[in-house]
Every structure is written in C-alpha cells, then in structure tokens.
Amino acid sequence: MKYYNLKDRRVITGFREAVERGISPDMGLFMPERIPRLDDAFFRQLPSMTLPEIGIEVGSLYAGDDIPRKVMRQICEEAFDFPVVIRQVDERKLVLELFHGPTAAFKDFGARFMAGCFRYFSSRDDKRRVVLVATSGDTGGAIASSFLGVEGVDVIILYPSGKVSSLQENQLTTLGRNITAVEVDGSFDDCQAMVKSALAGSANRTNLKLTSANSINIARLIPQSFYYYYAIGCSGNGRVLSVPSGNFGNITAAAMARRSGLGIDHLVAATNVNRVVPDYLKTGIYAPAVSVATIANAMDVGNPGNFDRLRRVFDDDYGAITGSVSGYWFDDDRIREHIGQEYQRTGYLLDPHGAVASLGLDAYLEHHPGSGGIFVATAHPAKFRDIVEPLTGQTVEIPDSLRNFLAGKKQSVKMKAGPQNIEEYLDDIYQNE
Numbered sequence: 001m002k003y004y005n006l007k008d009r010r011v012i013t014g015f016r017e018a019v020e021r022g023i024s025p026d027m028g029l030f031m032p033e034r035i036p037r038l039d040d041a042f043f044r045q046l047p048s049m050t051l052p053e054i055g056i057e058v059g060s061l062y063a064g065d066d067i068p069r070k071v072m073r074q075i076c077e078e079a080f081d082f083p084v085v086i087r088q089v090d091e092r093k094l095v096l097e098l099f100h101g102p103t104a105a106f107k108d109f110g111a112r113f114m115a116g117c118f119r120y121f122s123s124r125d126d127k128r129r130v131v132l133v134a135t136s137g138d139t140g141g142a143i144a145s146s147f148l149g150v151e152g153v154d155v156i157i158l159y160p161s162g163k164v165s166s167l168q169e170n171q172l173t174t175l176g177r178n179i180t181a182v183e184v185d186g187s188f189d190d191c192q193a194m195v196k197s198a199l200a201g202s203a204n205r206t207n208l209k210l211t212s213a214n215s216i217n218i219a220r221l222i223p224q225s226f227y228y229y230y231a232i233g234c235s236g237n238g239r240v241l242s243v244p245s246g247n248f249g250n251i252t253a254a255a256m257a258r259r260s261g262l263g264i265d266h267l268v269a270a271t272n273v274n275r276v277v278p279d280y281l282k283t284g285i286y287a288p289a290v291s292v293a294t295i296a297n298a299m300d301v302g303n304p305g306n307f308d309r310l311r312r313v314f315d316d317d318y319g320a321i322t323g324s325v326s327g328y329w330f331d332d333d334r335i336r337e338h339i340g341q342e343y344q345r346t347g348y349l350l351d352p353h354g355a356v357a358s359l360g361l362d363a364y365l366e367h368h369p370g371s372g373g374i375f376v377a378t379a380h381p382a383k384f385r386d387i388v389e390p391l392t393g394q395t396v397e398i399p400d401s402l403r404n405f406l407a408g409k410k411q412s413v414k415m416k417a418g419p420q421n422i423e424e425y426l427d428d429i430y431q432n433e
C-alpha cells in the first residue's frame with residue numbers, strides 16, 4: 001500500500017516511512033492511496049474472528065510488504081491482549097466499550113499497535129529512535145505504557161505542569177526505563193510548539209530518527225478500524241454507529257471500515273460544544289475555532305486534526321459525507337443530565353465521552369424509528385469519578401490497571417517553555433551517539 005501527502009498528492013511514501021515520519025515536513029497528513037475492499041470470504045468469517053485475527057487481515061492490507069504477515073500477527077496478538085466488550089443497554093442501543101486496556105481509554109489500541117510497528121522497524125537497523133509527544137492528558141499515558149521497554153526507542157513526553165490530573169501525571173511519570181516525562185512550565189500549546197520545532201529541526205540530526213506519536217500518525221488510525229469490524233461481526237449488519245469525536249481519528253477509522261464494505265448503516269459524529277464538524281455537516285462551512293473546555297475534555301478540540309482525512313474518505317464530496325454522517329453536539333449540562341438519567345433508566349454507567357456518543361445515537365434514532373445502533377464508550381467511568389459519582393450516587397470501582405498507577409513514584413525532568421529548551425535537551429542527551 002502506498003500513502004500520499006494530503007497537502008501535496010505527488011508525494012508518495014510506503015507504510016513504514018509514513019509511520020516513522022508521522023507527518024510530512026509541510027505538516028501534510030499521510031493517507032492510503034485507496035481504501036482496500038475486503039472480500040466476501042472475509043465478511044463471512046467475521047462473526048467468528050477475534051480482534052487480533054481481524055487486525056492481521058486488515059492490518060496486512062494497509063502495511064503491505066513493509067510488515068511481513070507473521071510479524072503483523074505478533075504485533076496484533078501483543079497489542080490487543082485485553083477485552084473489547086459489547087453490551088446491550090436497551091432494546092435499540094448497544095455499547096462498544098473500548099476502555100479495558102492498560103490506561104482505560106481507547107487510545108491504547110492505536111498506541112499499542114504503533115509501538116509494535118516501531119519495535120519491528122527498530123529491530124531492522126541500529127538507529128536510535130526518539131518518539132516525542134505533547135500531551136494534555138490521555139495520549140501521553142497510552143503512549144508511555146505502550147512503548148515501555150521497546151528496544152531502540154526512547155519516548156519523551158511533554159506535559160504542562162499542574163494542568164493534568166494526578167492520575168494522568170502518574171501514568172506519565174512513574175514508568176521510568178525508556179520513558180522520560182518532561183514537565184513543562186507552560187501550557188499544552190507550549191508543549192506542542194516545542195515538539196513541532198524539535199521535529200522541524202530533526203533533519204539536522206543524522207544520528208537519530210525523531211518522530212511524533214500524536215493522533216495523526218497513520219499507525220494509530222488504522223488499528224482503530226479493527227474493533228468496528230469486530231463489533232459488527234458480533235452484532236450483525238445494518239446498525240448506526242455513534243462515535244464521540246475530538247480529533248476525528250476514531251470516526252475516520254470507522255468511515256474507512258465502512259468504505260471497505262463493512263455493514264455500518266450510518267455514522268453519527270457526536271461532540272461536546274466544540275461543534276465545528278456538526279456545524280459543517282449542517283451548513284457546509286468549516287470554521288475552525290479556539291477549543292472550549294468541557295467535562296468531556298479529551299474531545300476539547302477546535303480544529304480536528306483528522307477532518308481532512310474524513311472528508312477524503314468521502315472523496316471530498318459534501319453530498320456523500322452528509323448522506324453517510326450526521327453530527328450532533330451537546331453541552332455539559334446535557335451530558336451531566338444524561339449520565340444521571342441513563343443510570344436511573346438502564347443501570348448503565350457512562351463516562352462523559354461515552355455519554356456524548358449515547359446522546360448522539362439517541363438523537364439520530366429519534367428521527368429514524370426503525371433503526372438500532374451502537375455507541376462507543378472511549379473512557380472508563382473511573383477516570384471521571386469526580387463527575388459521575390455525584391450524578392449517580394454510586395461509588396465507581398477503580399480497575400486494577402489504573403490502581404497500579406496510583407502507587408508509583410513520580411520522576412520528571414523540569415523544563416521552561418520554549419523550543420530552544422527541548423532542542424538543547426536533545427543535543428545534550430544524544431550528541432555522542
């Protein structure tokens with residue numbers, strides 16, 4: 001499979017290069033040159049396939065010769081060694097729970113698959129690889145836990161001091177080994193600017209390969225389609241799928257799966273008040289905005305990084321995208337109310353992100369009475385105990401995976417904001433290799 005740069009279609013690379021670069025130097029996203037169609041035999045077998053088995057088939061189509069099939073098998077078996085759970089919430093609604101991985105959020109799927117690709121690539125030469133990531137919370141934890149102990153790869157995570165929750169901070173700072181947490185005296189935007197500038201300067205570094213692990217890496221996007229095949233395989237064709245969206249990677253992966261032939265009836269893009277995409281779907285005008293803080297904070301994105309990819313899946317055809325995707329947005333009051341009401345009505349406990357998806361599905365089903373659907377729950381409610389416990393009056397059980405992080409010892413490198421500081425840090429550490 002070849003990948004092209006969305007900003008300059010003449011630039012073509014293979015899977016490996018697209019993954020190792022993350023983004024092209026002109027900040028263009030890599031996009032597969034076509035969405036492969038899966039054949040009837042695959043769909044016939046789907047109901048009995050496990051998630052790793054699906055990953056091997058679909059992942060191999062996207063990776064082509066850059067990852068041999070037996071390596072793909074190993075990557076998928078190691079990455080997806082935790083359950084994906086589908087539950088019936090009421091007669092018309094199923095939930096797809098993607099939060100049973102090590103950091104209790106769906107980002108584990110993409111991060112662990114990407115780490116597996118890096119493990120393989122780094123076994124093929126003796127270059128040192130450095131993965132840089134700026135995080136406002138969840139991404140850093142998933143990357144840290146996924147890359148822990150991967151040989152030949154160092155991970156440097158920049159986070160804004162005092163602006164992530166203590167659980168999130170522990171997920172970044174207690175692992176050690178090849179994971180370094182850099183605590184920046186500044187904002188998330190400062191962290192991002194520092195990563196960008198280090199990547200821009202990376203052409204001058206011949207001794208190491210620098211890359212970014214943010215959500216636009218194609219190796220994080222592709223595995224996010226695997227669980228949609230699994231969900232439809234388990235529950236049957238023809239359902240509506242509602243995805244809680246921020247950077248729009250998760251729903252883009254669903255759109256790609258649908259385009260490959262998967263029987264998803266319709267997609268719902270559900271957001272908090274950061275509503276640029278629902279507005280676009282309604283008006284045709286895309287107006288990126290400054291992000292607004294909400295209780296579904298992993299979706300506080302004003303200019304979604306994967307929006308161009310989502311449009312591309314529909315050949316940039318507005319009629320095609322609006323025919324297949326509906327958008328709905330909800331404010332914090334509505335999200336809070338829904339968490340309480342759904343708990344009362346069904347006994348199902350939602351986190352704020354899952355609640356947005358559940359609301360989006362309800363909104364669509366209200367106008368399409370014959371349909372049923374699946375909404376996606378992306379974070380464990382225990383990560384948002386302060387919010388959900390008062391709404392439901394129930395204490396939330398903390399999963400063991402999260403509990404382990406509460407005990408570790410924090411270690412971080414303190415750094416002032418500013419691109420030159422991260423550059424100097426990299427110079428210091430890697431100059432003599």
Ligand SMILES: *Cc1c(COP(=O)(O)O)cnc(C)c1O
Binds near residue numbers: 138244250298353
């Ligand atoms: C990142 C994240 C989202 C948004 O996913 P996108 O792919 O960026 O749209 C939703 N929920 C949770 C819990 C997340 O961490």
